[in-house]
Amino acid sequence: MMDAVYGVYNKTSSEKVNLKEYFDQYSKLVNCKELHDLRTKALNPSGNFLQGQLPDEDFKFLAEYCSVDNLTVPGEVPKCMDPRTMRRKEIYETEDIPDDVGLQTLVELKKRLNSKQSNTINSIKYRSETYVQHDVAKSAGPLAKPGQDTLIYIRVYNPFMHRNTGVDKPQKISLNCVIVMLGFQTLDKLRDKISCISDLSVSTDVSKHPIRKAGPSAKELYKSGFFYIEDTFYNDFRDPTNEDYSKVIRDWAETRNLGPFKTASMADVRVDSLSVRFGFPWVYQHQASCEHLIVFSDARLINFDDNLDVSSYPRIHRIRPRPSRYCMMCGVHAVRWITTNNDRLPHNPCFFCDTCFKSYNYVKGKKLGNFKAYPYPFDPDFP
């Protein structure tokens, strides 16, 4: 069934890979003795560096003398990041590649850069995504092991309206963010990092007393959800009152002889224990019917130059900035309130900034006419 609907992605997705097995084998390969010796030498260069002719003290002096820190002066303006290089993943010049080159990677690269179509695809593919720079905070927590632990990249898309509604136009699927996590972390950690506006709504009408922290947000009230990856529903059962959202789907599938599907608890599943196909869309569902596609896009061993602090993962790696929604009254300020069934307005719902909301709907704090009001978007961290 899945293949009938999503079979089209088989062409662009990878073979099924068990992440743990793959990287265990790979790290054995790269951690073999010869490479280990090489790495130790590289890390302790004073040993055999310059055939051992340089005493440790001289080496230290040389290292300090050549340090890039010496290239800055006090009070210098900090270096600006070039946003163009952050947004474009690949910048190559074909002119630099000689004609008679035999290296197959360069031959293929040249072919790709010369084809007009791929040029357009490459240049617009990452334009809307922005790399998120994190401060490297020093913590005393556990550290990941370079060459042994893995980093896994997951693209999370915004919820969208499915094509078969018939009435509405199909919505374009857009990226929400790319999350990077460590292989030994569990799926519930990934879930906690996904931010969606449907988690941030408050369903209590606060029109009588418009205060933003009117009650719990949807995220605090309705905690059920699941990931669907390779024939298994990974449910969130961390709260005992959570419901199994997959039950209704599995029952429906059974009456149509589809499946069988397995279930598991997302808090028990390490992400590297999964067998995944890179590039293939899987599902994250929460708040009853809010469905997101998720795609495993990359995985690699963690390096010495990555942030090794375990507590800083999972984290947002890239985001797609979204334009703010503006007040429908002034068109200047960002939306802070929504009203529905407002009998003094032609718009239902209507979006307001804080000032317009209070000045149009209230006189000396007293509500005018009939309407319901909700804070938008409600985030318990920024009320």
Ligand SMILES: [Zn+2]
């Ligand atoms: Zn959602």
Ligand SMILES: [Zn+2]
């Ligand atoms: Zn306004």
